[in-house]
Amino acid sequence: MTAPAAPANADTNQTKSMDDIMALCKRRGFIFQASEIYGGINGFWDYGPLGAQLKKNLRDAWWQDVVMKGAGGQLGPNGKPVSIVPVDSCLIQNPKVWEASGHVGGFNDPMVDCRETKARYRADHLMCMGKKGDKQGQIYAFIEHDDASFDAALKKLSKYVKQELSKDDVDVCAFTGLSAEEIAITVGPGTKEVGTLTAPRAFNLMFKTYVGATASEDDIAYLRPETAQGIFINFKNVVDSTRVALPFGIAQTGKAFRNEVTPRNFTFRSREFEQMEIEFFCHPSETKAWYTFWRDWRMAWWQSIGLKGDNLVLREHDKDELAHYAKEGAGTSDIEYRFPFTAPGFGELEGIADRTDFDLRQHAQHSGAKLEYFDTTRGELAPNGQPKGERYLPHVIEPSAGLDRGVLAILCESYTKDDSRPSPEIMRFHPRIAPIKAAVFPLVNKDGMPEMAAKLTSELRQRFGHLGFIETDAKQSIGKRYARMDEAGCPFCFTIDGDSLTDQTVTVRDRDTGGQERIAMDKVSGFLAEKLGV
């Protein structure tokens, strides 16, 4: 996660203050702490009016470009348009889904950490010994079925009691049976001092809940820790009900939940967060080409919605940091952003992983369903010239993006402090993402200007209201109104002045430059449409 330090110039996020950004987010209604009036709740954040629209705009941009246009409308590595269909699966599924995916089994065991050696042990694999009959002295932990570890502990214990002990001179018990007081006088494997071991801690990051009103232990279910599995378990349904053919992708956006050990850094690591995920299914021989395709296009996409410059990087994972499902694949890369709190390092926005056939294989095994795909375009040719077809388990390329992290990156990237301007704080959102698309002001609140402003506002809302707010404001000075719009990130302000009454023109004020130009009133819609790219 570390990267070479970048030169400290205004284009990086090393000089921006996260406190300033968080203060603006609260002041202008982008993001609030969840349950704030009750003292908050760690790891949860609510979006206010501007934040909700900003987030929706980012989600909509993803949906339009990924799903509806099919990877932005460009051709895939096979020379054909990219086919993506959406699903919307449940937060709660049969718990067996998470057993198959590996989320329940692998990490459900209580773990013990050693503060000194940084080693981590499964609690049920740790044993401990003390001198027979001694209820006061130090306890020595060792690893079960590990003779070297046993001998080392025995040697340390002998030294402690200043007496040569054999294995018959000690009592052995399970570490999980120790009390907190006993753990405090226990010497961990590989250490010489007591108190370096933590109490056993459960490390399953999934939220548990109960299905049904009786809420017994038999009714345990989990809130999904990723939206991906909802796609895999519907793979067969989509193939059977939709005229899709490999290669194709299934996409969905939605909430996911993880009991992060340490929620930190504003919304960056939240316990409830929203994902935008694509699972792209292809023939095993094509994974490398599709992996490269998605990796490069996803990078270009983030740049297209405003994350330009050095703050955005593409980073290939080293082999030793790959997830369990990606070891055998073409690779994993992260699209990372240099947040003010990670600078000069980077934080992950989106991961593009080759998941191989891991998930479909797991679900096929656990559910008994046949998840293989019959590809009629492959296989050797029959006498009539038609391919005989090939049956295989598709491989999957997964571009998985964090929506909340995307919003946070956009907030950080957009935040600009320019003390030379009367309104120093400006949110330079890309017009496509900006929650407020335009504002209409009467220069002065009289002489027919308010009426003209109301009419123009109404027209713009009619045409652009589905994309974001169209604001109008007649109160206070024009400078104050411009300043408020700068802080909210509204890219264009249209102002009705004295000349507007006679020649039907308005001024357009650009947020980023403060510059103005005069255009005809009936050209305003066209002007805005062009700027918003619609």
Place this chain on the structure above:
RNA sequence: GCGGGCGUAGCUCAAUGGUAGAGCGUCAGCCUUCCAAGCUGAAUGUUGAGGGUUCGAGUCCCUUCGCCCGCUCCA
């Protein structure tokens, strides 16, 4: 999970153990023909929460919640 710092109005911050304040912002009115202009006025606090010490606690003590920083963790 460990260590450190912090919590007073929407924001930034004052207040020796003794009446909770200022600036900015917000709102209303006046004024105002292009960049947080000016004038007048208004609203806004269980000082994060709970307990304790004290004649009296924003201030001292304990507990708890939350935030920030560093480690740890992030399948």
